[in-house]
Amino acid sequence: MRSWPVGSWQLLGLLLLHLAAAPAAESILRATKRPRHRYTPDWQSLDSRPLPDWYDEAKFGVFVHWGVFSVPSWGSEWFWWHWKGQRQPQFQEFMNENYPPGFSYPDFGSQFTAKFFHPDQWAKLFQAAGAKYVVLTAKHHEGFTNWPSPVSWNWNSKDLGAHRDLVGELGTAIRKRNIRYGLYHSLLEWFHPLYLLDKKNNCKTQHFVRAKTLPELYDLVNRYKPDLIWSDGEWECPYTYWNSTEFLAWLYNDSPVKDVVVVNDRWGQNCSCHHGGYYNCKDKFKPEHLPDHKWEMCTSIDQLSWGYRRNMVISEIASESEIISELVQTVSLGGNYLLNIGPTKDGLIVPIFQERLLAVGKWLSINGEAIYASKPWKVQLEKNTTSVWYTTKESAVYAIFLHWPESGFLHLESPIATSLTKITMLGIQKELKWTTDPSEGLLIKLPQIPPSALPVEYGWTIKLAGVQ
Numbered sequence: 461m462r463s464w465p466v467g468s469w470q471l472l473g474l475l476l477l478h479l480a481a482a483p484a485a486e487s488i489l490r491a492t493k494r495p496r497h498r499y500t501p502d503w504q505s506l507d508s509r510p511l512p513d514w515y516d517e518a519k520f521g522v523f524v525h526w527g528v529f530s531v532p533s534w535g536s537e538w539f540w541w542h543w544k545g546q547r548q549p550q551f552q553e554f555m556n557e558n559y560p561p562g563f564s565y566p567d568f569g570s571q572f573t574a575k576f577f578h579p580d581q582w583a584k585l586f587q588a589a590g591a592k593y594v595v596l597t598a599k600h601h602e603g604f605t606n607w608p609s610p611v612s613w614n615w616n617s618k619d620l621g622a623h624r625d626l627v628g629e630l631g632t633a634i635r636k637r638n639i640r641y642g643l644y645h646s647l648l649e650w651f652h653p654l655y656l657l658d659k660k661n662n663c664k665t666q667h668f669v670r671a672k673t674l675p676e677l678y679d680l681v682n683r684y685k686p687d688l689i690w691s692d693g694e695w696e697c698p699y700t701y702w703n704s705t706e707f708l709a710w711l712y713n714d715s716p717v718k719d720v721v722v723v724n725d726r727w728g729q730n731c732s733c734h735h736g737g738y739y740n741c742k743d744k745f746k747p748e749h750l751p752d753h754k755w756e757m758c759t760s761i762d763q764l765s766w767g768y769r770r771n772m773v774i775s776e777i778a779s780e781s782e783i784i785s786e787l788v789q790t791v792s793l794g795g796n797y798l799l800n801i802g803p804t805k806d807g808l809i810v811p812i813f814q815e816r817l818l819a820v821g822k823w824l825s826i827n828g829e830a831i832y833a834s835k836p837w838k839v840q841l842e843k844n845t846t847s848v849w850y851t852t853k854e855s856a857v858y859a860i861f862l863h864w865p866e867s868g869f870l871h872l873e874s875p876i877a878t879s880l881t882k883i884t885m886l887g888i889q890k891e892l893k894w895t896t897d898p899s900e901g902l903l904i905k906l907p908q909i910p911p912s913a914l915p916v917e918y919g920w921t922i923k924l925a926g927v928q
Contacts, residue, residue: 577807
């Protein structure tokens with residue numbers, strides 16, 4: 461049974477390529493015009509780079525996990541590893557029941573057709589969702605590339621299956637709508653023979669890095685000029701193995717996106733939450749208090765998988781209220797919210813995912829003023845009769861409450877009213893009546909209108925002007 465889609469002669473080509481890849485990368489460094497400030501390939505220097513403003517202002521993005529794992533579309537995007545790496549019984553049974561003997565994972569590649577992939581439709585949906593950036597999987601841990609990578613022969617979307625440059629097509633459509641474009645890239649590949657060789661050598665050799673990882677990263681940046689690189693697959697080897705600091709120094713100093721590009725923190729063992737651009741820390745990371753570094757919560761609408769699953773059920777799908785609640789909490793604590801969907805092998809975004817994204821877009825169309833380009837306020841969370849999350853922008857303070865008080869009055873302890881105080885609800889023109897109590901703070905009378913007349917169904921925003 462085949463375990464890797466390239467032949468032995470192609471493996472020889474990879475080995476030869478790794479000898480040439482490093483000099484080629486160095487020539488790129490020499491040939492590029494030098495900026496005034498040079499970042500050196502060490503964390504002290506790289507971590508001092510200011511994060512480009514666009515990322516913090518964006519607040520909300522859409523993550524897209526799409527690849528050959530979308531063909532079996534069962535279990536999760538880690539299908540190949542669960543099946544052949546861990547040999548989990550349920551994955552063995554799934555293959556025995558649904559595919560002929562001798563069927564290998566690379567045989568799924570020709571079925572990744574993207575037949576109904578219309579990038580403009582995707583981009584239109586993401587725009588309607590209120591996303592300010594989109595991150596597409598350029599390559600997951602299976603090694604299949606969604607662009608014609610020159611070092612992934614016969615295991616990419618141009619040579620096999622769709623016969624299309626999926627990364628390039630979506631990027632063109634996204635940028636037509638003035639949305640930032642990011643690319644997810646896995647440093648490792650589970651079953652690549654050169655990576656397995658390096659792991660056997662305790663990450664002391666770099667055959668895989670020089671032949672595969674670095675050439676692909678340079679190619680992605682030079683070819684597509686991404687606004688964001690979402691690195692992953694770093695955990696088995698140190699950053700010195702991946703040559704991460706050398707790559708990031710080039711990215712910040714000389715690359716075509718040096719002034720705008722943003723990266724995360726997954727660049728080697730123990731880098732997460734310590735080094736890089738913004739911090740992911742871990743999947744679905746939720747800090748309890750305001751972090752002192754820009755961060756992002758990445759999470760998925762399907763709570764059990766990032767890739768599409770044919771066997772998902774509604775109880776495993778995050779509700780609209782859960783998603784909006786997480787978005788509000790994340791932004792109040794200074795983070796960005798990256799919400800994932802998994803398209804089908806044909807390139808369809810199933811209706812339940814569309815519905816959730818459009819619900820976020822509807823909510824942001826009313827409350828986006830309190831989200832986009834906002835900053836954490838002096839108080840992030842206040843709990844009394846309801847949970848209230850605060851943000852601020854310019855001179856305004858926004859109080860977002862997630863449950864409507866039965867009394868019809870919202871009690872806010874933290875804002876201090878002044879003679880200039882003016883209170884409104886986003887989506888409703890009329891000013892709200894309010895009073896103050898020395899011991900209890902602000903007491904705001906909420907609009908007395910039918911629930912159907914409210915601007916949104918949950919997560920209402922009070923705008924406070926002239927408070928301290």
